[in-house]
Amino acid sequence: MAFTLATWNINSVRLREGLVSRLLSDEAPDILCLQECKSPVDKMPLARFAELGYGHVVARGQKGYNGVAILSKLPIEDVGDKDFASLGHARHVAGRLENGVTIHNFYVPAGGDIPDREKNEKFGQKLDYLTEMRDWFRDSRPEKSILVGDLNIAPREDDVWSHKKLLKIVSHTPVEVEHFHDVMEAGGWGDVTRADIPEGLLYSWWSYRAKDWSEADKGRRLDHVWATGDIAGSAHSSRILREVRGWEQPSDHAPVFATFDL
Structure with missing residues (x-):
């Protein structure tokens, strides 16, 4: 079974319903994981996405903030969520495919x-939040799992436009x-992503503050696709759709894709 998965911080799924629909139509990933949906689940435009073939949904939402959703062409079972750091936020949800692969959306x-x-x-x-994620995965070490999402950390020197200038900026500090x-x-x-694209500058986020985000190109790689060791070798074809950041009224994030042959 092969499937393509994408992760995208959409920065309001209702405001950018058209952009999500465009991505689903143009790129047709089997699974799209969204973050920062900023909507209760019952207000998300799920009927429109179902019309495009994404009738299977696992989601957690809240009014105006946070929110995570997994849209899938493939049957997927809701296997819960965790409220890390007891924030009361909709920041995590997990779903399991029929082949036994669990997808965590963060x-x-x-x-x-x-900082x-x-x-x-x-x-x-x-x-x-990160400490509790660590402890949870240490206590119940995952198998046959994929973790995606906006993790809000650019870990490598080549995941930011200037390692030196961002060392004291939240998202790239040594403690994070x-x-x-x-x-x-x-x-x-x-x-x-980095297993497929091991070298070179790589970004998935560009600030709204830049008048010309593409020309300035002061990006950071905040959005990630991970896999457990038992299935990581099946992943390939990673890419970041930079051009999506240039769509009309865009999110400040671009979607990150990967394909898995399982």
Whole structure:
């Protein structure tokens, strides 16, 4: 069984219903995982996506903030969610395909602007969230699993436009990167995107603040596709659809794709 999966922080699924529909029509991934849906599940435009062939949905939502959804052409069973760091946020949901593969869809807290938990509660929440992810995966080590989402950390020097300038900027600080790798190690996760594209600058997010985001190209790779070691070798054809960032009224994130032969 081969399937293509994509992950995309959509920054409001209702506002950008047309962009989601365009991606589903143009690229036709078997599974699309969305983050920052900013909508209760009953208000998400799921009927439109079902018309395009994505009738299987596993989602968690809330009004105006957060929210995660898995849209699938393939039958998928809802296998729950976890409220890491007890934030009461819709930031995680998991689904299981008929072949036994579990897909975790995450939206890790951004962490605010100041990388100091004493001065910035949101940064502390981010670190606590990652710590609880680490502990959960350590206690119940996943098998035959894929983890995707906006993890809000660009771990490598070539995942940001300037390693030196971003070392003290939230999303690329050493303490965040350490937590990121702790989660990976605890779950036995492999970075599918970088396994396929091991060298070179690679971004999935460009700030709205730049007048010409493409020309400035001050990006970060915040969106990730991971797989457990037992299936990581089946992944291939990773790509980031940079051009989607240039669509009309876009999300500030671009979709990340990977294909799995299982």
